[in-house]
Every structure is written in structure tokens, then in C-alpha cells.
Amino acid sequence: xxxxxxxxxxxxxxxxxxxxxxxxxxxxxxxxxxxxxxxxxxxxxxxxxxxxxxxxxxxxxxxxxxxxxxxxxxxxxxxxxxxxxxxxxxxxxxxxxxxxxxxxxxxxxxxxxxxxxxxxxxxxxxxxxxxxxxxxxxxxxxxxxxxxxxxxxxxxxxxxxxxxxxxxxxxxxxxxxxxxxxxxx
Numbered sequence: 001x002x003x004x005x006x007x008x009x010x011x012x013x014x015x016x017x018x019x020x021x022x023x024x025x026x027x028x029x030x031x032x033x034x035x036x037x038x039x040x041x042x043x044x045x046x047x048x049x050x051x052x053x054x055x056x057x058x059x060x061x062x063x064x065x066x067x068x069x070x071x072x073x074x075x076x077x078x079x080x081x082x083x084x085x086x087x088x089x090x091x092x093x094x095x096x097x098x099x100x101x102x103x104x105x106x107x108x109x110x111x112x113x114x115x116x117x118x119x120x121x122x123x124x125x126x127x128x129x130x131x132x133x134x135x136x137x138x139x140x141x142x143x144x145x146x147x148x149x150x151x152x153x154x155x156x157x158x159x160x161x162x163x164x165x166x167x168x169x170x171x172x173x174x175x176x177x178x179x180x181x182x183x184x185x
Contacts (some may be wrong), residue, residue: 023164025139029121038059039183042070047175050078126155 037058044053057070066080078138079086085097123129127143143157155171170178 005009005043024135025133025137027133028139028159028161028165031164032160037069040180041183042180045176136141138166 029110037060039058042055042057043053046053055070056072057068059069060067063089068078068080070076075090078087079088079094087097090093099180123143126146128146130142130144132140139162140158141157141159143159143161145151145154152173155173157169158167158169159165160167164182166182168180168182170180
């Protein structure tokens with residue numbers, strides 16, 4: 001579960017503030033990280049579970065941390081930093097989700113912090129990136145991990161957007177997937 005949860009938080013990595021309106025979409029690298037709360041709806045499909053799990057909340061990023069807050073069906077705030085991943089349930093004390101820092105593969109090997117801060121230039125080091133950029137309309141990025149050690153946990157991350165990230169889908173090798181749809185900030 002810790003890797004699945006870390007993948008959930010990875011989706012916060014690629015949020016962006018809308019750019020100025022344009023006839024074509026700006027490149028994802030040109031988007032700025034979100035610095036105010038942005039609402040999301042998250043749908044998780046788990047292999048062997050008939051109904052999807054749906055939650056809602058908001059995400060906020062700072063220069064050093066990401067705060068992913070689920071408000072429905074239960075309040076859970078997750079803080080992600082280079083020190084590790086921490087959670088608070090229903091306003092309770094913050095507890096470590098798993099080993100932090102360099103001993104946490106989702107921190108040390110996935111480029112998680114860089115992605116959470118919208119640094120796509122660093123993503124090229126960790127992921128093979130397939131880009132689809134039509135002349136007008138939404139662009140799509142498919143990130144596939146280069147490191148085989150990540151293969152048991154992450155198949156691909158697919159992002160769509162234009163002036164900001166609209167959806168993120170995280171696909172896992174076991175058949176589970178998670179789709180996050182973002183609303184306006």
C-alpha cells in the first residue's frame with residue numbers, strides 16, 4: 001500500500017496554474033506549480049474490486065512540500081517532502097507513511113519531489129516521456145519509468161491538459177489504476 005499511496009501523491013506533482021489564454025496550448029514545461037489549493041476528484045480502480053473508490057479533496061504545493069488533502073469520504077492530509085511522506089487522519093498527529101529520504105524508493109528513485117514541483121526537465125532523467133502535442137487542443141504526456149526497480153510499482157503516468165493539468169492517470173502493473181481530475185483553483 002505504501003507504494004500505491006506514494007503514486008497517489010505523485011499526481012500532485014504535475015499540477016499547474018493556468019497560463020494566459022492562447023490559441024494553442026503552452027508546453028507542460030512552461031506551466032507554473034500550483035501555490036494555492038486546487039480541488040480534485042480521484043477515482044481508483046482496484047483489480048478484483050467491482051466498484052471504484054472515489055474521493056475528493058484539494059492539493060497545494062510549496063517550494064519544499066506538497067500537501068494532498070482528501071476531504072471526502074474521510075479527512076486525510078498527506079505531506080510529501082524530501083524528508084519523507086507523512087499523514088494525518090481526521091486532524092490527528094502526523095505519522096510517517098514509510099521510510100523517508102534516501103531510503104524511500106518513491107523519493108530517491110522516482111524523482112517524486114521534482115515532479116511534484118513541476119520540474120519536467122528532471123523527469124527526463126527518470127522517465128521515458130512520450131509527448132502528443134496537437135496544433136490545438138489538449139496535450140498528452142505518458143511517463144514510463146526508466147529504472148526497472150520501479151517496474152513492480154508503476155507502469156505509467158498519463159497526463160492531459162492545456163493551460164493546466166486536467167487529468168492524471170497512474171497505471172500499475174497489477175491492473176490497478178487511479179485517475180485524478182482537477183478543477184479550477
